[in-house]
Amino acid sequence: MxxxxxxxxxxxxxxxxxxxxxxxxxxxxxxxxxxxxxxxxxxxxxxxxxxxxxxxxxxxxxxxxxxxAPLPRPGKIVGAPVNYLDHKAEMQYSTSIADLGVFLKANSSVIGPGQDIVLPYSDKRTDQEGELGVVIGRTASRVRAEDALDYVFGYTCVLDITVRSGEDRSTRKSFDTFTPVGPWVVTADEIPDPDALELRCDVAGETRQRANTADLIFGVRQLIAYTSSVMALHPGDVIATGTPAGVGPLAHGDRVVVDIEQVGRLEVGVDGSQAIPYEQRPGR
Missing domain, CATH: 2.30.30.370 (FAH)
Structure with missing residues (x-):
């Protein structure tokens, strides 16, 4: 469904x-x-x-x-940093999810199809990151990888929007509007293998990201097993599984589209009209 x-x-x-x-x-x-x-x-x-x-x-x-948004306020959103080798190479990271673990995004950052990502800063790069989202269906704590898919309700498209500044990941990725989700949730019975899905992300009509979830460093099963060893996952929680190479800056007026095989097509806009210089941010 x-x-x-x-x-x-x-x-x-x-x-x-x-x-x-x-x-x-x-x-x-x-x-x-x-x-x-x-x-x-x-x-x-x-x-x-x-x-x-x-x-x-x-x-x-x-x-x-x-x-x-099919889940406008999930209990928590778990992110998987550096979970594709090609993204690790393009960002010149020396570490991957195996070293970094997972992070949390604010659930208040969720928006739905057709809404706008609001850019916070006029002089800091803000990137798109297209990802497969996993929606948890049963409470999962310390589950084995071989049993992990039994805890999945379904799948959706996620954009993990990121400011390239110096703060912690959870800050840079938790601005309001920074987690577009949708257009719907496809139940797990429709997708027998989430580690074999084609993913594409287009910005302003040009394809920036194209990959297969088979290339994940921690596949969906392993990612659920690892995350549930750290924190209990509850029904309605969302795991964003990580992004492949091709991230890049967003600009006012862009349209961003994530298209995932068997899952759906999520499209949102970009609004930079309220952006301020980074040095004018509160707390400076």
């Missing part, structure tokens, strides 16, 4: 060129910032999975729907 949030928080199942509204099939609950899909993932974890009967349900053409 492909599950999306649309039109201010409705939960939709993608069926051909339509979104079928299945919001009322969730267990009754109040609206929360985490969103209806997050609630559904938790419902499934509690054993409440159900088949969707689409007959007679309201449909909205995808072309007319306003898609939101």
């Amino acid at each position: 492909r599950l999306a949030l649309f039109n201010k928080g409705r939960l939709g199942l993608v069926d051909g060129e339509d979104l079928v509204d299945v919001t009322d099939l969730l267990a009754p609950s109040t609206t929360t910032p985490s969103g209806a899909l997050h609630q559904y993932i938790e419902l499934v974890d509690r054993g409440g999975a159900q088949q969707f009967d689409l007959s007679g349900r309201a449909r909205v053409p995808l072309a007319q729907a306003v898609l939101d």
